[in-house]
Amino acid sequence: MSEWEPKIVSFLCNWCSYGAADLAGVSRMEYPPNIRVVRIPCTGRMSPKFALAALREGADAVWVSG
């Protein structure tokens, strides 16, 4: 169980969290690679369907940030 790493799909707002993820890169902060970012224009765009789709496709977790 300790070896288990969740697979995460994240939906990041273009204006804040996506920029923050960019900044994490600029600052060379390391984090595990098992995350995939989908850029959305605003978290207002986030639809429950996206979260369900991600889970259906095999993600263990969905992260929405904005």
Next chain:
Amino acid sequence: MITFKINGQTVQGEEGQYVLQVAQKYGIEIPTLCHHKALEPAGMCRLCTVEMFDGRRSRFVTACNYPIWEGMEINTDTESVHQGRKLIVELLMARCPEVPILQKLGKKYGIEKPRFRAEDDTCILCGLCVRMCERMGNSAIELTGRGVEMKVDTPFHTQTDVCLACGACASVCPTGHITLDKIRDEITKKKNVHLIPSEYDMGLKGRKPVYVPYAQAVPNTPAIDRDVCVHFKTGGCQVCTEFCGVNAINHNMEDEIVELEVGSIILAPGFQPFDPSKFDSYGYANHPNVITSMEMERLLSASGPTGGHLVRLSDHKDPKKIAWFQCVGSRDLNRCDNSYCSSVCCMYAIKEAVIAKEHAGDSLDCAIFYMDMRTHGKDFERFYNGAKEKGVRFVRSRVHTIDPVHGSDDLSVRYVNDDGSLQEEKFDMIVLSVGLETSPEVVQMAKKLGIELTEGNFCKTSTFEPVATSKPGIFVCGAFQGPKDIPQSVVDSSAAAAAAGEILAPGRNTTTKQPVKIDEVNVMGERPRIGVFVCRCGINIAGVVDVPSVAEYAATLPFVEYATDNLYSCAQDTQDTMTQIIKQKKLNRVVVAACTPKTHEPLFQETLINAGLNKYLFEMANIRNHDSWVHKNNPELATQKAKDLVRMAVNKVGLMQPLQEAELEVNQAALVIGGGISGMTAARSLARQGYETHIIERGERLGGQAHNLYKTISGDLVADKLAELVADVEQSKNINVHLNSELTALDGFVGSFKSTVSSNGSQKEIVHGVAVIATGGAPLQTEEYCYGQDARIMTSLELDQRMKADDPALAAAKTAVFIQCVGSREPQRPYCSRVCCTHSIDNALELKKRNPDMNIYILYRDIRTYGEREYLYKEARGRGIIFIRYDLENKPQVEVADGRIQVTVTDHVLGLPVAIEPDLLSLATAVVPNRDDKLAQFFKVPLNDDGFFVEKHAKLGPSEFATDGVFLCGLAHYPKPIDEAVVQGRAAASRAVTLLAREKIKTSGQVAQVDPMMCSSCGVCVSICPYSAPSFIPADARMHAGKAQINAVLCKGCGLCVASCRSGAIHLKGFDNDQIFAQISAVSWE
């Protein structure tokens, strides 16, 4: 080119290269400790030993310094190589058992404990430091001694002045044997060996000689600090040139003088924080736990030296008690020369205290020691009240000395409480809230330009021309104009731009160039032909991600016609090549896998446009910021992720459609609502910049509240200046004044508003592209303090009127009392009216002028004479005006009986009630906005709880609304004195001109669109949109009556309506459901 084999793989290298270099190029791992790209190899550590077969026999060679030759065969990973390396590591481990990198290698080669006798060295004699020092042009250190005596040392084991303490040796030492301490104690004779202080982190962190000033610097490119770069001292080094992939570094660049022809100059040199090291009694220079507020900002910042973890500097422990000392370097003629108030420190100290509590938890004790709490900005008083509720302590006391507590790193302060009792308290750290001052360089510059300064060394300006310096054509903004916070600086800067624009208006667009337009290819109905360009970004991406394999993989994806990799995709020549490829291969969709779309999407979209493609047929995969930079220790998974990101982008781009950007003509007229000072200033600025402007004013004359004011703080009569402004407005051929008028209906949106104005009973229609709301404010009508019961009790503005009329009763009065905060800073009106302290003090001084024997009392809660207004406060005290403080729970009592007015107030020093019988009582009533809900609804702009309009952004957009094309100025925004109303009037005009001058607005293609057949007319989109873009199609329309429609001009493409639409009728172009689903389904999880 030399061809040979490594591990059976055919590889190629240049003549003169070594085995290790070629291996690294092909990503074949060979361990090494003593190799450095910029230095000649020396084969010292032997760890890079490989097996070389020359056709007849095998032997072991060191890869780092064995030159390549045609036909040789190298094996890097055979059992014998492995055994050899294991022995080397074992010997090194025995010599240096404590070195982490060797322990790591030991683990890799399965060595638990070396078989040899353990020594306690940390140097492996690799000689990297010696070679690096030589490269620095110095050779201060050498490998001395022979055999077992060998070590890195200086000649004769003495400290040398040849060593510059540059730290290059320490930076390359693989084992950590050389440290800054060692350099200081054993090598150099220099006394100050420390890191180069990072200016951005206020010296709390070091930086390199080659550096980007801070993460968001513009331009975000590194610079070489010539003052500390070793090359400029010795002529050596230049190591950076070996690492730069595009030969961008040129050490021979020289400063050049560039001559520019300009019509106007705007000065925005800012301020320098006050340096408190000269205050001996605070011990800032000696005690690490006494820091400045600027250092505190960095400690609290997530991008700061501690990553946002709040620690005290002496021992990096979490502090339990922090104190802030206000007015350090402000309001102080005793220990420094800054007698002005710096305006911003009270607010930033409260902010820091609140954030500190957020970081460290509620148990953190935060105390702010202050004289007057000056939270006079919009919503600042609320923040202050909130801080009190959160437990921030506010102590009204100016502390003289900070004493270090013997035997600990704590600090002790003694202060006198409000009730006169002496207190002693210990703190873990103390933050000095340093003031703002003009730097000596700026004072010099001002002298050179010949512009006048104030006594506080700020730029001298006047109330009605607050951004004009004493020299025509030179304007000023920001803290050089006077100490101020961000919103006010932003207002200033817009105003200065407008002031320059007014004199330069005839030259607008005379030196601009039009880009050549390229016709767009129609790709509708075509099968997707996707091109994928994978960027190496030098080594930024390619150093971690296997870029060629990503490109190879991309080529296998459906609909991908072409895939390649580029060294730098953003380079101009690459862009040209990409344009060619798009045309040749007839690509109709493009994916660039590179850095972030936030910075580079517009650039690549430009490439698409140049190739004749619609710019929306594009998608980026962020394989640098979100991949190679954050997974550098995991190249395999990073490569896997890059492939995934590319597949997601390819999947999405296949569904992208060409989008059209609607073009909209901006009507070249402006409407200003409100004919007060700020409204008129806005109108005059717009008119001077060539735009037809309409002012609608409810009253029968222009001028608003300014008619009630007597004089400015610099002594000018307001009436004179107002008359000049009104004359300017009335005589301007570009301005139409509509008096006795009101807006009764509004139609349209940015670029084409249609206003219905009713004037004196008749209706007219005005068409305009922009609107400025300047509806102003008024004094609060009050009944408090017996107002209305006696003619001698008046408001501040009524006192002004009497002064204007030269009422002889004023000079005859023996005693005058001013009561501050009448209706302001109270639970039902929790804001500071900003202007009243200065106004009352100015009026008190005027009374003193008329009758020097008059006894004047000002009853106040905090005196808020911010900026250089503080001089008036100082003068008032000097002239014997008595200031008595009261608090909200214990307000002054006013009684009118038998023809006498009696004011009773508890004196804050004596603690006893004082009764005063004034002949004149002036009430500083609050400034309340002319609340106009109808107007707010017309323009769909919000009002706050107090009735002031809510601007687009409290800090960065103070003079505009979130609704495009609508701007804001004057008291409708927040109470402010004349100079700030003038500045904001111009700022609103400035922001409006940015729209008007474009003449046409291009909307984004990425907007929401309604499918009327699906729409159920539920109205969720109409009510939810923050930009008022959706509306119902009129009931009498021929098609789709009652369904929703979205105005592409107003739509910001946020997608809120799309996600909220119950019928699925709304689509967001560029981020539609199918496109996002395509991305999600492209994620693979192997």
